[in-house]
Amino acid sequence: MATRGMLIVLSGPSGVGKGTVRKAMFRDNKKRDFVYSVSMTTRKPRPGEVDGVDYYFRSEQEFKHEIATDGMLEYAQYVDHYYGTPLKYVNQTLDSGKDVFLEIEVNGAMQVREKCPDGVFIFLTPPDLSSLKERIKGRGSEDSQTINKRMVKAVEEIKMMQQYDYAVVNDRVFLAVKRIENIIESEHLRVKRVMTQYEKMIGAVEK
Amino acid sequence: MATRGMLIVLSGPSGVGKGTVRKAMFRDNKKRDFVYSVSMTTRKPRPGEVDGVDYYFRSEQEFKHEIATDGMLEYAQYVDHYYGTPLKYVNQTLDSGKDVFLEIEVNGAMQVREKCPDGVFIFLTPPDLSSLKERIKGRGSEDSQTINKRMVKAVEEIKMMQQYDYAVVNDRVFLAVKRIENIIESEHLRVKRVMTQYEKMIGAVEK
Numbered sequence: 001m002a003t004r005g006m007l008i009v010l011s012g013p014s015g016v017g018k019g020t021v022r023k024a025m026f027r028d029n030k031k032r033d034f035v036y037s038v039s040m041t042t043r044k045p046r047p048g049e050v051d052g053v054d055y056y057f058r059s060e061q062e063f064k065h066e067i068a069t070d071g072m073l074e075y076a077q078y079v080d081h082y083y084g085t086p087l088k089y090v091n092q093t094l095d096s097g098k099d100v101f102l103e104i105e106v107n108g109a110m111q112v113r114e115k116c117p118d119g120v121f122i123f124l125t126p127p128d129l130s131s132l133k134e135r136i137k138g139r140g141s142e143d144s145q146t147i148n149k150r151m152v153k154a155v156e157e158i159k160m161m162q163q164y165d166y167a168v169v170n171d172r173v174f175l176a177v178k179r180i181e182n183i184i185e186s187e188h189l190r191v192k193r194v195m196t197q198y199e200k201m202i203g204a205v206e207k
Numbered sequence: 208m209a210t211r212g213m214l215i216v217l218s219g220p221s222g223v224g225k226g227t228v229r230k231a232m233f234r235d236n237k238k239r240d241f242v243y244s245v246s247m248t249t250r251k252p253r254p255g256e257v258d259g260v261d262y263y264f265r266s267e268q269e270f271k272h273e274i275a276t277d278g279m280l281e282y283a284q285y286v287d288h289y290y291g292t293p294l295k296y297v298n299q300t301l302d303s304g305k306d307v308f309l310e311i312e313v314n315g316a317m318q319v320r321e322k323c324p325d326g327v328f329i330f331l332t333p334p335d336l337s338s339l340k341e342r343i344k345g346r347g348s349e350d351s352q353t354i355n356k357r358m359v360k361a362v363e364e365i366k367m368m369q370q371y372d373y374a375v376v377n378d379r380v381f382l383a384v385k386r387i388e389n390i391i392e393s394e395h396l397r398v399k400r401v402m403t404q405y406e407k408m409i410g411a412v413e414k
Contacts, residue, residue: 123398158405166396179396186393189373189386191330198365 003197005094007116008034008101008184011109011164012124013157021124021176022103034099034184037090040066043081056086074104074111084108099184106160113163120187122180123164125157127171210404212301214323215241215308215391218316218371219331220364228331228383229310241306241391244297247273250288263293281311281318291315306391313367320370327394329387330371332364334378 012018026036040056042063051057058066063082066072075084085102093100102112113121161167166183170176187193219225233243247263249270258264265273270289273279282291292309300307309319320328368374373390377383394400 158402161398161405162402164398166393167398167401168396179392182389183393183396185386186373186390189375189390191368191371191374194374195365195369198368 003097005034005097005099006184006187006193007090007094007112007119008099008180008187009109009112009119009121010101010103010124010180011106011121012170013106013126013160016124016126017170017173017176018103018124021170021173021180022101024173024177025101025180032101034101035093036101036103037085037093039083039104040072040075040086041081041083043083073102073115074108076105076107078105085112110163118192120166120183121164122166122168122183123161124170124176125161125167127169210304212241212304212306213391213394213400214297214301214319214326215306215387215394216316216319216326216328217308217310217331217387218313218328219377220313220333220367223331223333224377224380224383225310225331228377228380228387229308231380231384232308232387239308241308242300243308243310244292244300246290246311247279247282247293248288248290250290280309280322281315283312283314285312292319317370325399327373327390328371329373329375329390330368331377331383332368332374334376 010018010022022036026032038052038054038056040058040063042058042060043055045051045054045057049055049057060082063075063084066084066086067075071087073085073087073090075082077083083105085104085108090100090102102109104112109121112119168176168179168183217225217229229243233239245259245261245263247265247270249265249267250262252258252261252264256262256264267289270282270291273291273293274282278294280292280294280297282289284290290312292311292315297307297309309316311319316328319326375383375386375390
């Protein structure tokens with residue numbers, strides 16, 4: 001029997017470049033041990049977008065039916081449209097022993113955290129979160145209201161971050177990708193993840 | 208002010224190759240962001256061993272004085288000699304913002320775990336722990352007493368492993384090194400480790 005796969009969740013504040021990093025991870029047909037879980041949405045496909053590749057494009061009625069029948073791992077409504085992750089595909093893939101990679105909004109990520117506390121939660125941060133002070137205070141010419149607004153936003157982001165396991169700075173896309181790859185590899189070596197395997201083997205011998 | 212460094216502890220059952228992996232990590236003057244903490248011992252230097260490089264070679268009286276004055280992070284007695292990690296150097300290095308790498312016995316590792324729960328604890332496993340069943344049952348020709356003895360040893364090792372954060376298989380030395388490097392990099396991205404930094408920055412702005 002295959003060991004259940006690992007759920008990897010990439011999220012972060014809007015505009016941080018989650019989609020770009022995720023696309024870079026799956027580009028060039030690079031062989032991956034993890035599978036991207038395509039989201040479902042009620043918005044219309046844009047030119048070039050393919051159903052089942054970019055999104056599962058569904059009617060609002062169909063989407064609401066999934067919600068009502070507990071078919072969504074997470075979902076949210078943005079600008080009149082629903083977006084979410086269908087549970088069935090995620091579970092099937094995890095059961096087959098493969099890891100699943102989700103790239104979702106922060107609200108969705110928190111829904112997933114509740115349902116799958118064993119997942120790996122990665123928060124993508126803006127490139128300048130490491131120079132937070134400069135970012136907030138600016139070049140010294142900003143008024144106190146501007147600084148205060150930035151401060152509130154920074155504190156909000158950091159509070160979000162606290163709910164995650166890892167913080168990855170998106171300074172360069174290929175660096176962010178490398179860091180995420182490292183995290184996934186290392187997480188597979190965590191004792192809490194390999195213990196079950198060993199215990200099963202011991203159990204198999206004892207019988 | 209520098210952020211305090213991270214303590215990395217490599218341990219594992221005796222004979223697993225901890226020393227070989229550790230030496231490979233620090234070979235070739237490879238630039239490392241972490242520093243190896245040289246152990247202290249009361250045994251005599253072997254030909255070629257250098258004081259302060261291989262070990263700090265000290266008399267039993269000096270060693271016992273360190274123990275009595277809380278100068279040891281961990282220590283143990285093996286075959287009439289004392290081995291241990293002097294606390295002072297570890298603390299100085301961590302305070303300077305550098306990571307410290309310890310390669311120690313399992314008993315010592317558990318002493319460190321109690322004192323530094325925030326450390327990264329890596330358990331090096333024998334190459335065949337992944338084929339545990341074959342290892343225990345052998346080729347089918349062993350009597351039940353032999354199988355039972357192996358079983359007890361395997362269960363012991365797994366129980367040890369449970370106290371650690373990561374399990375790294377020592378199948379090939381360069382692969383074990385790569386895995387440990389990955390773990391160290393990823394651990395630096397853990398939210399619990401970067402939060403303090405962000406909080407400090409926020410505090411600095413608020414003042």
